Each structure stands twice: as structure tokens, then as C-alpha cells.
Amino acid sequence: MKTPLVPQPTRWQHSTRRILACIALLLLSLDFTSFANAAGFSFFSRKPDGPAIYKQQCVKCHGPAGQGVKGKYNDPLVGDWSVEKLTRYIAKTMPEDKPGSCTGPNADAVARYIHDTFYSREARAKLQPARVELVRLTNRQHLLAVADLFRVADEPKVSPGKGLAVVGYKSRNTRREDKALERNDTKIEFDFGKGRPEWAGEGTNGFALNWTGSVIADESGDYEFVVKTANGIRLWVNNDDQPLIDGSVSSFKGLEHTATLKLIGGRAYPLRL
Structure with a gap:
């Protein structure tokens, strides 16, 4: 009996089947x-x-x-x-x-x-990142903003008490060794006449008084400073280099010195007389 021949797949057919799979x-x-x-x-x-x-x-x-x-x-x-x-x-x-x-x-x-x-x-x-927008400032807000920009580190500290600290010297020279008085004055109003105050002692070289402190304006605006004296005076307000009033040469005629300065309400300004 003869065994029928079964055709065997070729190598190419095997490869094709694998690729199809x-x-x-x-x-x-x-x-x-x-x-x-x-x-x-x-x-x-x-x-x-x-x-x-x-x-x-x-x-x-x-x-x-x-x-x-x-x-x-x-x-x-x-x-x-x-x-x-x-x-x-x-x-x-x-x-x-x-x-x-x-x-x-x-x-x-x-x-x-x-x-x-x-x-x-x-x-x-x-x-939506935050945006920076311009705002309109009132006059007071503008003044405060500008003042903050130019504020100095050594802004005067305001003590709870009132008045100005005063130092008196027994000569026109404000030397330490000539210091003869230290106190606090709540009001500056004196008339020494042609003599000398008791604390200045005897002498012919005159005497000197220095008041220092600060001034605070209740509201923003222009403020007039008035000093009436027959003696020579200088007044500094918020500026140590340039006096607001310079009456350093006395005339003994009771002159009135005035000057105007814009102040912002609520701020302390250094003052020296």
C-alpha cells in the first residue's frame, strides 16, 4: 500500500505565517x-x-x-x-x-x-496672575506716600510728654564745660531784660539757650512759625542744614520773625531753636 504524499510547507510559507500572525x-x-x-x-x-x-x-x-x-x-x-x-x-x-x-x-x-x-x-x-493697577490718591495720601519715600532712618522719636528740652550755657559758646541748665519747657516765653538769668551766673560773654524736640501738626497744611525776640535766634524745622528762620544778629528792638512751612498731619518734625 502506498502512502499518499502530503505537501510540506516551505520555509517561505512558514515565514509568511509568522509575519501575518x-x-x-x-x-x-x-x-x-x-x-x-x-x-x-x-x-x-x-x-x-x-x-x-x-x-x-x-x-x-x-x-x-x-x-x-x-x-x-x-x-x-x-x-x-x-x-x-x-x-x-x-x-x-x-x-x-x-x-x-x-x-x-x-x-x-x-x-x-x-x-x-x-x-x-x-x-x-x-x-490669572495678579495684576498691578494704578490707583488715584487723594492729596493727603499723595503727601504721605512722598513723605514715606523720603523718610530718613533717624526720624525723631516722640516722647509721651509735652514741651521742649532745653539746655542753657553760661556763655555764647555752646561748649560742654559751659553747660549750666537742663530742663523741659512746656512754653517758651521769657524776658531776661538787660540782665542775665540766675543760672548763667556772672559774666560778660552773654549766654545761650538751645531748645530741641519735635512738632506734630493736627492736619496737613501750611503752618506759620512766629518767633518774637530782641535776641539773636535761629529756628530749624525738619532741616538741620538750613534754618527756617535766621535772626542770628540781634537788634534789641523786639523783632518778629515769621516763616511758613507745609506739614503733613500726624507726622513728627524735628525742631531746634
């Missing part, structure tokens, strides 16, 4: 990957993809950036809920046309994406 597997893999991505899953990690889920199930009602869609959901998707509360709400009510179809890890993933991208206050701050 690989192509089939590749197509199947690509199709499954596309399906998984569309459903919100990563083919490799199997973890829900929040942005993909939002695009697939939420964007038609809420817009690409949660800005809302006219006729669907007009209000922007913003608020102060936590991720956990958003997750529970989405799992229970979303999407609107098919509630309960986005639950578990999917709901958590899309909730985190929404919260971190545009829903929370922090997310909105990143999307």
Missing part, C-alpha cells in the same frame, strides 16, 4: 490601546487618565478649561470643594446624561484633574 497581534494591540485610552485608562499602567476622562465625559458640558458651555452648563467650574468631595459628587451625579457611569478610580482621577487645573483657588491663581 505578528501583524494580527499588533492590530489587536493597537485597537485595544485605542479603546483603553478612550475609556480613560493607560494601556501600560492601567491607571485612570484624568484629562482623558474629562475630555471624553465632561468637556461637552463644561468646556475645555471648565469655563462653561452655553446652553449646557453656563457657569464656570470653580469652587472650594476638596478633591474627596468632588469625587463623591462626580461618582453620584456625573455625567449628567448618564449618572453613575464615572465612579471609583475614574471619578477620583477626573476630580483631581479638575481641582488642580482650574477649579481650586490655587489653580485659578496660576491661570
Whole structure:
């Protein structure tokens, strides 16, 4: 009895079958990957993809950036809920046309994406950085702002008491060894006549008085400083280099010295007489 001959596949046919099998597997893999991505899953990690889920199930009602869609959901998707509360709400009510179809890890993933991208206050701050805007200042606010710019570090400290500190010298020279008086005067009004005050002692070289302190204006405006004296005087206000009033040469005729200076209400200005 003769055994029938069965044709054997050639090497080329084996190779062709392998190639076809690989192509089939590749197509199947690509199709499954596309399906998984569309459903919100990563083919490799199997973890829900929040942005993909939002695009697939939420964007038609809420817009690409949660800005809302006219006729669907007009209000922007913003608020102060936590991720956990958003997750529970989405799992229970979303999407609107098919509630309960986005639950578990999917709901958590899309909730985190929404919260971190545009829903929370922090997310909105990143999307809309703070802007610097110009404001109109009142005259008083403008004066205060300018004064703050030019304020010096050694601004005078104001003591709770009233009056000016005075130092008296027993000669015209304000040397330390000639110091003869230290006190606080709440009012500057003296008439020494042609003599000398008792604390100055005997002598023919005159005497000197230096008052120092600060002046505070109740309101902003122009203030007039008036000094009446027959003696030589100098008055400095808020400027140690240039006296506001310079009457250093006495005339013994009771001259009145005046000067005007603009002051800002509530600020302390150093004064020296």
C-alpha cells in the first residue's frame, strides 16, 4: 500500500505565517490601546487618565478649561470643594446624561484633574496672575506716600510728654564745660531784660539757650512759625542744614520773625531753636 504524499510547507510559507500572525497581534494591540485610552485608562499602567476622562465625559458640558458651555452648563467650574468631595459628587451625579457611569478610580482621577487645573483657588491663581493697577490718591495720601519715600532712618522719636528740652550755657559758646541748665519747657516765653538769668551766673560773654524736640501738626497744611525776640535766634524745622528762620544778629528792638512751612498731619518734625 502506498502512502499518499502530503505537501510540506516551505520555509517561505512558514515565514509568511509568522509575519501575518505578528501583524494580527499588533492590530489587536493597537485597537485595544485605542479603546483603553478612550475609556480613560493607560494601556501600560492601567491607571485612570484624568484629562482623558474629562475630555471624553465632561468637556461637552463644561468646556475645555471648565469655563462653561452655553446652553449646557453656563457657569464656570470653580469652587472650594476638596478633591474627596468632588469625587463623591462626580461618582453620584456625573455625567449628567448618564449618572453613575464615572465612579471609583475614574471619578477620583477626573476630580483631581479638575481641582488642580482650574477649579481650586490655587489653580485659578496660576491661570490669572495678579495684576498691578494704578490707583488715584487723594492729596493727603499723595503727601504721605512722598513723605514715606523720603523718610530718613533717624526720624525723631516722640516722647509721651509735652514741651521742649532745653539746655542753657553760661556763655555764647555752646561748649560742654559751659553747660549750666537742663530742663523741659512746656512754653517758651521769657524776658531776661538787660540782665542775665540766675543760672548763667556772672559774666560778660552773654549766654545761650538751645531748645530741641519735635512738632506734630493736627492736619496737613501750611503752618506759620512766629518767633518774637530782641535776641539773636535761629529756628530749624525738619532741616538741620538750613534754618527756617535766621535772626542770628540781634537788634534789641523786639523783632518778629515769621516763616511758613507745609506739614503733613500726624507726622513728627524735628525742631531746634
